[in-house]
Amino acid sequence: MNESLHLWLIPLLPFAGFLINGILGRRLPKSLVTTVALLAPLGSFGVVLNAAMASGAALPHIEAFRHSWINAGALHIDYSFVLDQLSLVMLLVVTGVGFLIHIYSAGYMAHDEGYARYFSYLNLFLFFMTVLVLAGNALLMFVGWEGVGLASYLLIGFWFQKPSAANAGMKAFVVNRIGDFGFLIGMFLLLGTFGTLSFNVIAAELAVKPAWTGGLLTAIALCLLIGATGKSAQLPLYVWLPDAMEGPTPVSALIHAATMVTAGVYMIARTHFLFDRSPFALLIVATVGAVTAIFAATIALVQTDIKRVLAYSTVSQLGYMFLGCGVAAYSAGIFHLMTHAFFKALLFLGAGSVIHGLGGEQDLRKMGGLRHHMPITFWTMTVAVFTIAGFPPLAAFFSKDAILYAAFLQGTSGKIFWFIGLVTALLTSFYMFRLWYLTFLGERRAGGLEDHGAPVHARSDTKLVLESEHPVHESPWSMLGPLVILAVLSIGGGWIGIERFASYLAPSAGPLSVEAGSASLEWTLAGLAVVAALLGWFIAHRMYSARPETPERLAASMSGSYKLLLHKYWIDELYGAVIVKPILATSRFVLEWIVDVAILGGAAWLLGGIATLGGAILQRWQSGNLRSYAAWLTAGAAVVLLYVLWAYSPASLSAFFNHGAGH
Amino acid sequence: MHLILFIVFAGLCLAGAINLLLQTHPINSALSLVVVMTSLAVLYLLLGAEFLAIAQIIVYAGAIMVLFTFVVMLLNAGREERTLGSRAGKMIGFPAVVVFLGVIATVILKAQNLGSVALSDPITSTEDLSRVLFHELLLPFEVTSVLILIAILGAVALARAGSGERRVSK
């Protein structure tokens, strides 16, 4: 712990990349931009690896900078980076997967005009994300929190000429803001209760008072939960994530699958000592997670845009992570975070490869039969689909099972959560295989030649030109390489096993509860999960491969619920009508009528009126008439004289005489 | 004796001043002012300022009032015309003067330990005056000479005939 691990390099390198590419990028040759942009995450990853191998058991390693940040009375906050097991795991995921996605982006965005801008934003995101992960106090984490929100906004609206993209960026930022408000309130409560925002100090203070539960701590935990809900797209603040698919696909992979949306889970794990003290808050967390998981899974069943399916899948899987944290199995949640990063990034990058190969097509109904045209993409995506469905021995099997097992052990509510999780696993398997069948198997349905007038809705990810005449081709190796690496990670990522993982993380994320459970129970539950996955696969096979006319028939017969799911339960419209429209109308009214017309206009009119009136009055004074000037002069002199010689006036004569007689 | 002299010449002062106000033709006002100046000279003498009394007559009555008379003659100023007047002048000016006079009079009358003047009081000789003037106040004295020079230049420049018109020399 004595030698410095140079933790400050981890955020600094991406920040330097951001500055160089942001300021000079337009004038540098593309190869130089790429080199700078790729060196940054590679460097950070290198430093993290070095830290991982050097520190070993010497964690937690704290590096604080000499100059403190805020020193106001009793409030002391400094820039302290904390490297413990939790942040190390997170950093490995962030920088490692981030680096792979950077490589992928170099291929995907190769023909885009805003190449340098894209990479500068990506590096900016990495900077803020690492700050968030490394932060040793809540305020520094909040800086990273806000910063990744900013980077997300910039990247979602990367193709800002498209109004849908710009609107999606704004929507993401605004909804995040609502969550951030909760985070802020939580921070204020923390500050008021503990007098500090440093995680270690708070944990230590709580440790010496083991009986302190509930009440204030519940309030703090719930406020932090609101923040996590916004950032990690849980109910009710999930609405921004599907729209965020307007951004480039690598952005969706990095930010909205692997790293940024997991910041909420990370934050809950970071502050687990608070949540541990409030069973009620934990129950809320688990409920939010479970309900979101199944809710999003139901929506994903019928979506036609490949990226939307994956977006709702992300929301659903994040629900799993929240569920894991909600049953105090934080390590299980983080485990799933890690495996999810691998397979979800792989899914998104694979989808990007498909989209790239098809020249911009994103509608599932127009894909099909791509397994022969894009073999490597096909095989890596297959690995990912099997992983997310939860088949052993792939990664998600271990992590999902850990969560469901921990949930089951948590009493009656836990068993309900377990069941919800099981049903969600079935749905997940179904819609992922549906995606698989529609995209890669069957016959080629991509007949874009007939519908030149097709609406843009399913093709939001591209340059605005229909490239349907482009023959379907496999992607370049810059894009396929990361796919392969992520596939390998998806296969072997879970083999570390939850016990070893949890015991490694225990010092920083709390121990995995060892309640009454047995190995046989665990295997039974795991077996049930696998059965659910197989069932989902079977149904998907029947509907999309064996009898392809089934979907239409089913949709026609259950048209009510089909429409409900297709329109995402009309939640967006609900929010729009209940929240957005009134606020917009009110603000428009206030700003236009009250502020603009009444206050500003009135103030201007008033000032003008005063000036004119005063001028009109004073104008008469400047008559040019010598005698009136003389009169005013005399009057002024008389006033001054009166003021100075007031002591001699008759009014104060008595005092004067008394004073004089006193001599 | 002193009292009679004072009353006579103070009365002349006031009469001249009031006459100045009442006369309509400027030349009459100028002549009233000469009367005021001269009686003031006598009052100075009663107060023991012999040099100032003579200076008053020579400078004020002898030079300045002559200047005034010359200008009245030069400009052929006639009787005053009735002009617009100024309401503000009357409504504000007169009360102000009254207040002015009232305050000063009150102060003077209420002041204690003020002495009195008698004929037998010592007269300030010119020698005393000049001693102070040329020793301590030599610089202001010299400055006033510069001031007079400037005044001469200014007066000549301002009153020059054809100021604004240039003589075109052929």
Place this chain on the structure above:
Amino acid sequence: MIPISWYLLLSAALFCLGVVGFLIKRNLITVFMSIELMLNGVNLSFVAFAHEWHLVKGQIFVFFVMVVAAAEAAVGLAIIIAVFRARSTLAVDRIDLMKL
């Protein structure tokens, strides 16, 4: 034995008469003469106080006032001549080009 206060009252009266003249007179030259009257009133009070407190400096002040009044009279009358040349009138109320 005349109390000094009489001289002072006389000086105050002269001064105020000068102010009144400044206010009511319509001829520019007469207005200027009222100013001279004011100056004389002040001179009287200076001399009175010089006598009261046996200060020569009071009389020297009067000396300087006289010098300045002389200079002022010269320049002021020159200005009056110039104004008369420009406006052809000596009525105070007609010389009001400085109004807004």
